[in-house]
Amino acid sequence: MLNKKEIKVKKITMSIFVVFICISLIGCATLTKKFVRKPKGKEKPKEIFQKTNQVYPADIRYNNYFIYWRTWQGELVLSMGKNNKKVLGCADRALYNLSQMYELLKPKKQKELEPYVDQLQKIVDELHEGDVSTPRQKRIMRALENHIWDVRRGFDYLDMKKDNWIKQD
DSSP: OOOHHHHHHHHHHHHHHHHHHHHHHHTOHHHHHHHSOOOOOOOOOOOOOOOOOOOOOHHHHHHHHHHHHHHHHHHHHHHTTSOHHHHHHHHHHHHHHHHHHHHHBOHHHHHHHHHHHHHHHHHHHHHHHSOOOHHHHHHHHHHHHHHHHHHHHHHOHHHHHHTTOBOOO
16 A cells, blocks of 8 residues: 555646646647747848939939038037037038039039038038037037028029029039
8 A cells, every 4th residue: 555655746746747748738839939949941031232323313412412411500500519429420411411512503603602611611620629618619509500591591402493503414
């Protein structure tokens, strides 16, 4: 005859065995995820980037540069006195876009835009010199705001297109 301890151990092993059988029949998803290897699937399709040699017409490029210049210069005014790296990046991008606008204009209109390009170049150089004091920052911000209004008033895309000041390709 079996004593009480042996009966107890048998009951525990039988109950563990029954639980194990039930779990394997039900198919517990977490167990299969943990212990079953994933089949090696197909390779993911590679992303394909196509280079286009398409050059947009000059008026569309002028419009894009005008929008980018306005956005970067506005961001420059807003970020003044905060992160110096951001200020320099905004200034460089604004100057680049303004100079690209300059390249797309006819010579007479280029002469009108040239002082604004030079003015922005001086501001960018001043910002690149080093840490700008608070009074200088305020002076630069006022100059930038005036600069934005002057360029927007004199070189707006719709006016340039209407009066045919943009070079043709």
